[in-house]
Amino acid sequence: MPEHTHAPAPARDHGHHHDHDHDHGQVPDSSSGPVDREEFWDAFYRERDQVWSGEANALLIREAEGLAPGRALDLGCGEGADSVWLARQGWQVTATDVSGVALGRAAAHAAEAGIGDRVEWQRHDLAESFPAGEFDLVSACFLHSHTEFPREHVLRTAAAAVAPGGILLVVGHGGRPSWVEEPSHQGVEFPSPDEVVARLELAEGAWEVLLAEEHVRVHHQPDGRAGTLADNVVKVRRTA
Numbered sequence: 001m002p003e004h005t006h007a008p009a010p011a012r013d014h015g016h017h018h019d020h021d022h023d024h025g026q027v028p029d030s031s032s033g034p035v036d037r038e039e040f041w042d043a044f045y046r047e048r049d050q051v052w053s054g055e056a057n058a059l060l061i062r063e064a065e066g067l068a069p070g071r072a073l074d075l076g077c078g079e080g081a082d083s084v085w086l087a088r089q090g091w092q093v094t095a096t097d098v099s100g101v102a103l104g105r106a107a108a109h110a111a112e113a114g115i116g117d118r119v120e121w122q123r124h125d126l127a128e129s130f131p132a133g134e135f136d137l138v139s140a141c142f143l144h145s146h147t148e149f150p151r152e153h154v155l156r157t158a159a160a161a162v163a164p165g166g167i168l169l170v171v172g173h174g175g176r177p178s179w180v181e182e183p184s185h186q187g188v189e190f191p192s193p194d195e196v197v198a199r200l201e202l203a204e205g206a207w208e209v210l211l212a213e214e215h216v217r218v219h220h221q222p223d224g225r226a227g228t229l230a231d232n233v234v235k236v237r238r239t240a
Contacts, residue, residue: 041099056085070136080106087118096124126154134163141171152199162238174230193232211235
């Protein structure tokens with residue numbers, strides 16, 4: 001997922017992350033009560049022919065480009081930009097999203113890029129099911145939701161899927177953009193990097209925290225004025 005150009009609106013629940021120049025349009029309304037996550041995100045993607053920018057997230061590129069390629073898991077892959085980028089770097093990728101609409105677009109993009117054989121697309125509601133296997137890199141970028149979603153549980157499951165010596169990368173919104181005074185949707189939490197690490201409940205002596213920081217950047221608001229966006233980045237390595 002690329003860098004976002006939006007107010008944190010429908011960041012992924014997905015079973016949904018990632019490719020985002022987050023310039024989200026309107027998010028389907030979930031305020032009236034419980035919603036089916038698959039229907040919610042399928043409806044979100046059907047609103048536009050292309051939701052995200054098509055560019056991989058800059059923070060994923062920054063943190064993964066020096067890693068030796070192996071098996072990667074992309075959680076909440078959205079329209080597939082991160083997965084395509086990883087495959088181009090030599091990774092064998094398992095990519096998952098709750099939205100079949102998004103996965104169809106992602107598979108088409110991978111085929112166009114000539115790396116379709118390096119990505120396996122799986123539909124999962126991560127609150128209910130999770131890809132099998134161990135991975136050298138597990139990437140969870142912007143795995144937020146405006147529907148009920150057990151994010152902390154999913155991230156702990158993601159950590160359990162990391163092979164010894166492998167990396168878990170968690171990138172998330174650090175808060176609302178500076179120009180947004182009130183949240184457009186209730187119930188979305190933006191934990192700090194240290195809170196993300198603590199909630200992973202990593203086994204003592206089995207993990208090394210490589211990075212836990214806030215990444216703040218200047219970004220042009222919808223009206224053209226300069227504002228700031230903050231993202232949190234957590235990168236941990238499994239040592240045992």
